[in-house]
Amino acid sequence: MKNYNISLIKGDGIGVEIINEAVKVLDAVAKKCNFNLEYKEYLMGGVAIDKIGHPLPKETVDGVLKSHACLFGAIGGEKWDNLPRHLRPESGLLKFREELGVFANLRPAIVYDELTNASTLKPEIIKGCDIMVVRELIGGIYFGEPKQNDGQKAFNTMVYTKEEIQRIGKTAFELAMKRDKRLCSVDKSNVLEVSQLWRSTMIELSKEYPEVKLSHMYVDNAAMQLVRNPKQFDVIVTGNIFGDILSDTASMVVGSIGLLPSASTGNKTSVYEPIHGSAPDIAGLGIANPIATIESAAMMLKYSLNEEEASNIIQEAIKDVLKDGYRTKDLASFDAKEVLSTSQMGDIIVEY
Ligand code: ATP
Ligand code: MG
Secondary structure (H helix, E strand, O other): OOEEEEEEEEEOOOOHHHHHHHHHHHOOOOOOOEEEEEEEOOOHHHHEEEEEEHOHHHHHHHHHHHOOOOEEEEOOOOHHOOOOHHHHHHHHHHHHHHOOOOEEEEEEOOHHHHHOOOOOOOOOHHOEEEEEEEEEEOOOOOOOOOOOOOOOEEEOOOOOHHHHHHHHHHHHHHHHHHOOOOEEEOOOOOOOHHHHHHHHHHHHHHHHOOOOOOEEEEHHHHHHHHOOOOOHOOOOOOEEHHHHHHHHHHHHHHHHHOOOEEEEOOOOOOEEOOOOOOOOOOOOOOOOOOOHHHHHHHHHHOOOOHHHHHHHHHHHHHHHHHHOOOOEEEEEEEOOOOEHHHHHHHHHHHOO
16 A cells, blocks of 8 residues: 655644545545555744744754645744744744745636626626636845845845746646647836746747746736636746735636645645634634645645556646635625535535
8 A cells, every 4th residue: 555654844823624534535535545554743933933033943844844745734823933043933934945945836716617606796797717826936126135124224124036036937838738728927127137037038038838828917906816817827937926816816716715725846845735724713713614735635646656546636626616605704705505614614625
C-alpha cells in the first residue's frame, strides 16, 4: 500500500477547525482508494509564538521539507498584532513561503452551478465561471527591501527581477496551454516601473507560447471587470499584492471566501491552503466553512500525490452536498435546505 507523509500546520483561529475536517475527509478517501496518509503536526504562527516565542520554528521548515506535501490552515489574530513586526505570525508565514521557494500560488475560482441562482450577482454573469488566478508569492512588495516605519515616515519597496517574472510567467503560460489558452496579465504599468518590466517580460515570454492569447489589464480595472464580467477571464497572472486582492474579489463571484482553495508550488514541497485567513471573528463558533480547505486537500492529492481518483471523489462529494442544499452559515442565503456546522459539513462530505 502506498504511504505518504503529510505535514499539517493547523495554525490559529479557524485553522484548527478546518484542518480537522480536511483530515477527516482525507482519511475516508484514502481508505476507499487504498493508500495511507501519515500526518505530522508542526507549529506556526500565534500558537508557535505562545509555545516557543517565535512564529516559525526551524523544525517546521525541516519537517515540511521532508514531507510529500503540506496542508496548511491559517495563522494570525489580534492577540499577536502588537508584537514587533519580525515576531508576528504573518512574518513567520512569509519566511515559510520563502524558505520553501513556493513562488507560484494557484487559486482556482470556480462557480458551482448549485450556487448561481442565489448569488447577489446575476446568474447569467457568473454561471460556468472558471478562473485560475496565478499569484506570485515570494516577491513583490511583501518582501522588497528597504522597508521602514519609524513613526514619522514609512515605506515598502515593490521589487521584481526579470527572472522572477519569467518564472511565474512560465507557470501561467503552461497552465493556460492546458486550459482555454487565454492569459490576462494584471499590473499597474501606467504608474509603476516594476509593472513596466512585468509587462514587457510577459510580452517577450509570449513568443514562446504563440497559441496563448495574452492580454494585459491594469489592476484597478481588473478588480472591476472581475465583478462585471468574470467569464472574460481564463488564467490571470499577477504579482503578490495584486493577486492577494484579486483572489478575495474573485471569492465574491464564487459566493464565499470559504470556498476558495490554493496550491503554492516551487521546486520543493508544495503547500495547500485555503485563500482565506484565520477569521478570528468566527473562531471557535463552529460556523467556518471547511470546503476551501477540503478542496485544497483535493488539490494536494492530485498535484503532489498523483492520486487523481481520490481527488475527484472529494470534488464530486462537495458538488453533491451543495446540490442537496447543505450549507455552512456563510452560504445560508444561497438556497440552503439545511445550515450545518463546520464539523457537520465535514461529516456529510465524508458520507457522500
Ligand atoms: P489574511 O490576511 O490572512 O488573508 P484577512 O484579514 O483577509 O486574513 P480572513 O481571515 O480571510 O481575513 O477573513 C475575512 C472575512 O471572511 C472574515 O469576516 C471571516 O470571518 C470570513 N471568513 C474567512 N474564512 C471563512 C470561512 N472559512 N468560512 C466563513 N467565513 C470565513
Ligand atoms: Mg486576505
